[in-house]
Amino acid sequence: MKKMLTLLLSAGLVATATQAMSSPKEDLAHFRTYFEQRFPGIQLNEFGNGPYALDASKRLQWESMEEFPPYEEYVDKGREIWETPFKNGKSFASCFGKDASKVRPKYPHWDKASSKVVTLEGDINKCLKANGEKPFGWKKGKIAHLGAFLGYEARGQKTNVVVPNDPKALQAYEDGKHFFYAKRGQLNMACADCHVYYAGQRIRGNVLSAALGHTTHFPVYRAKWAKKGKGDGLGTLHRRYGGCNKQVRARPFKAQGKEYRNLEFFHTYMSNGLEINAPGYRE
Amino acid sequence: MKKLIAAFGLALFITGCNATTPDKPASKQAQYEAALKNAQAAVDKAASVGGEWRDIRWKKSKKKYLPSAIEAAKAGDYDKALKLLDIVQFQAEAGYKQAMAQKNAGPRF
Known part of the structure; x- marks a missing residue:
């Protein structure tokens, strides 16, 4: 009986540990x-x-x-934001690359240098700041418009977070x-x-x-x-x-x-x- | 009869003194200050483990119990302030306990 209990308890502990440490x-x-x-x-x-x-x-x-679709006009607004140059003459393409369809699938990703998860919105505002522009608000408005455009361009590509x-x-x-x-x-x-x-x-x-x-x-x-x-x-x-x-x-x-x-x-x-x-x- | 009247007068005098004594509001204020200190410590403790509940002090909450308690105390309504601080204390402690209980949360499938 004791052996049985020990076995069951060990199995339970191993199962719990496996669940906690699952990859x-x-x-x-x-x-x-x-x-x-x-x-x-x-x-x-x-x-x-x-x-x-x-x-x-x-x-x-x-x-x-x-x-x-009611979001269509915001996809267009996002495209405009993407294409409008900053005051310094550069644009979002200078941060993300020219092909807008390749941007969204890269996010979110782990950034080893900063040891943190980088999101699309985070990089949009980082790009604006780096180019002397005022960052967007985080939750709605221009940041969502640009995200909608980049998402639309990436439609059909698979999510692939590493x-x-x-x-x-x-x-x-x-x-x-x-x-x-x-x-x-x-x-x-x-x-x-x-x-x-x-x-x-x-x-x-x-x-x-x-x-x-x-x-x-x-x-x-x-x-x-x-x-x-x-x-x-x-x-x-x-x-x-x-x-x-x-x-x-x-x-x-x-x-x-x-x-x-x-x-x-x-x-x-x-x-x-x-x-x-x-x-x-x-x- | 004279003695009775004198005793009655004395009783009235004592009661009157008691009613006008400034002790009562001062003790409410002291109670409030102690409760506020405790509540703030409990809220900070809950927040330190990510367990703070919505209506304690979040700016967009319609209730905002903690700021409302402080407002009530400023207006001299210590009874209301103490009632609100009771809620804050409970919610903060419950939020902390919840976060601790969920420390090892994971999938149940």
């Missing part, structure tokens, strides 16, 4: 398998369409919105993973509660999207964000993170702060292999 690759495989089993019949790439991959009537509404075998990069990934699974706020809810365990179910009139494919359509045009006083509808991923945290009554972290950058690193890695379809439309 990003293993995490990705488990994550994908979970959703594939949960939603059999849905093609991998379809997850990038969020709730519209899971609910037929919502999909019909979304398809009708996509006939005249987590290098560097302890600091792995720690950033683990921190992002922990953030995603940790319950927070007065409602005691984790990102994973809604978007993993309850994905596909309804929360009031909304269908909870699956976390798989979440990041492919950002920046996003949300009808909710187009209401008076909230902006033009377009917003960045970190704006959405803040909104989610606020909804569970946790104090949101700063957009482009370490917490959300690491979360983006993990969250985007979980969508590796899915096509970029930004900007997307959501209710």
